[in-house]
Amino acid sequence: MAKxxxxxxxxxxxxxxxxxxxxxxxxxxGVSEATRERILAIAAEMGFxxxxxxxxxxxxxxxxxxxxxxxPARVLGVEPFFxxxxxxxxxxxxxxxxxxxxxxxxxxxxxxxxxxxWSAERRVDGVLIVDLHxxxxxxxxxxxxxxxxxxxxxxxxFGGLPQVWSDDAAAVTEAVEYLCALGHRxxxxxxxxxxxxxxxxxxxxxxxxxxxxxxxxAVTVPADYTAEEGSRVTRRVLSAPGxxxxxxxxxxxxxxxxxxxxxxxxxxxxxxxxxxxxxxxMLCRIVHPPLTALSRDVPAYGTHAAHRLLExxxxxxxxxxxxxxxxxxPRGSTxxxxxxxxx
Numbered sequence: 001m002a003k004x005x006x007x008x009x010x011x012x013x014x015x016x017x018x019x020x021x022x023x024x025x026x027x028x029x030g031v032s033e034a035t036r037e038r039i040l041a042i043a044a045e046m047g048f049x050x051x052x053x054x055x056x057x058x059x060x061x062x063x064x065x066x067x068x069x070x071x072p073a074r075v076l077g078v079e080p081f082f083x084x085x086x087x088x089x090x091x092x093x094x095x096x097x098x099x100x101x102x103x104x105x106x107x108x109x110x111x112x113x114x115x116x117x118w119s120a121e122r123r124v125d126g127v128l129i130v131d132l133h134x135x136x137x138x139x140x141x142x143x144x145x146x147x148x149x150x151x152x153x154x155x156x157x158f159g160g161l162p163q164v165w166s167d168d169a170a171a172v173t174e175a176v177e178y179l180c181a182l183g184h185r186x187x188x189x190x191x192x193x194x195x196x197x198x199x200x201x202x203x204x205x206x207x208x209x210x211x212x213x214x215x216x217x218a219v220t221v222p223a224d225y226t227a228e229e230g231s232r233v234t235r236r237v238l239s240a241p242g243x244x245x246x247x248x249x250x251x252x253x254x255x256x257x258x259x260x261x262x263x264x265x266x267x268x269x270x271x272x273x274x275x276x277x278x279x280x281x282m283l284c285r286i287v288h289p290p291l292t293a294l295s296r297d298v299p300a301y302g303t304h305a306a307h308r309l310l311e312x313x314x315x316x317x318x319x320x321x322x323x324x325x326x327x328x329x330p331r332g333s334t335x336x337x338x339x340x341x342x343x
Contacts, residue, residue: 005046013042025121064099065089065309066124068111070131071104075226079253080281081298085152088302089128096310108133112141119145125313128152128305129161132197150309150318152301153197162312163320164305168198169205171294171326172248175276176209178328179246183337184274186217188244190233190254194222202250217242223254230254234261238273245337246274252283255291259333270335280329289332296326 007021014021016035023030024039025048031039067089069076076082086102093100101124105111115138118124126148129138139159142149151158154165179187189206192199203220210218221237223229230253237243238261249255255277259269267273269289277284280295301323312318 005043005048007048010039010043010046010048013046014039062122062125063097064101064124065093065306065313066101066103066114066118066127067130068103068105068114068127070107070111076104078227079225079251080283081251081279084281084298085130085302088299088304089306090302091299092303092306092310098310108136108138112138115141115145115147119147126150126309128309132156132158133195134197134200136197148309148312150305150312152305154320155322156197162308162318164301164308164323165321166296166301166323167325168201171278171296171328172202172205173209174328175248175294176206176213176215178330179248179274179276179334180213180215182246182274182334184246185215185337186242186244187215187246187248188218188237189220189248190223190230190237190250190258191220192223192225192250199250206248217244219244223250225251225254227253227257230257231261234258235265238262238265238267244273246276246334248276250278252277252279252281252291252293255293256283256287259287259291269333274334276328276334278326280326284331292331292334293329294326295329296324300324 007018007025011018011021016039020031020035021039024036025043067086069082071079071082086100090100103114105114115127118127127142128150129142130152132151132153139161142161143159149161151161151163152165154163156163176187187210191203194200194203206220207218221233223233230249234247234257237247247258249258255275259275262269262273269275275291277291277293279298280293284291284293304321304323308318308321
């Protein structure tokens with residue numbers, strides 16, 4: 001039988017010490033990123049795998065959970081939702097002296113490769129999965145790897161994986177009912193990426209409540225959660241004939257960008273246009289006028305998901321959780337139809 005490659009073999013091939021190999025394989029500081037990548041590439045080429053049996057006999061734990069995000073790194077730095085979610089996750093992990101391994105990936109194929117590497121190298125004890133698609137192929141891979149996982153999405157059937165979710169449909173319904181009570185009958189929703197499960201849930205709920213309440217013109221326009229796309233979509237919507245009297249945005253970053261576009265175009269908010277945002281970060285409260293928002297405790301959402309995952313890792317079982325749904329917080333960006341410009 002061929003000799004199983006060892007860390008010493010990798011060190012010789014890479015021209016580094018065994019300590020450097022250990023740092024690289026275990027994701028620890030002590031080597032440069034270039035050296036780490038070179039060591040990992042050589043280890044993969046040699047088919048190196050840690051001795052999982054030995055680690056298991058020693059009761060070894062990585063003491064870390066993983067979170068892979070399919071988002072541009074530049075967006076994560078300014079997107080309040082994920083920063084607040086991660087802060088909540090970290091709060092739960094700190095209670096147990098656990099760490100968080102965060103990996104930004106360009107697509108699902110890269111994300112799956114990350115899960116396979118984390119599993120093979122015992123980098124993490126479990127993972128949190130976000131931004132679910134319908135019939136998401138990541139679920140089958142996670143089950144194949146037998147990697148403890150909690151899905152932050154729902155409701156849905158995710159191959160038996162536990163989930164933490166909130167009722168997005170109820171929140172959308174509350175927002176539309178509120179706007180209709182103010183007299184609005186021309187409403188546009190600037191949605192998230194249409195392939196995401198939570199976007200699909202919100203889109204369906206928006207269409208259903210608008211039909212039930214007799215909204216004359218109800219349209220969902222897809223976007224990508226960035227301020228740039230929020231600006232482009234808003235400018236296009238407000239430049240078209242028969243522009244809406246109300247806009248609902250799927251995140252606060254797009255809503256703030258949309259408010260700026262309306263002001264740039266000389267459209268008064270809320271005098272001529274009402275705006276509702278999702279998630280209600282500090283951004284919604286520091287702009288003028290402050291934005292009416294669908295508010296939820298995003299850090300608590302992250303904390304609850306992390307607690308479920310830690311319980312799953314420790315005991316082999318946990319339960320799903322329906323978290324508190326977002327609720328409407330009216331502020332200065334919405335007004336009655338009587339104060340809105342006539343068509």
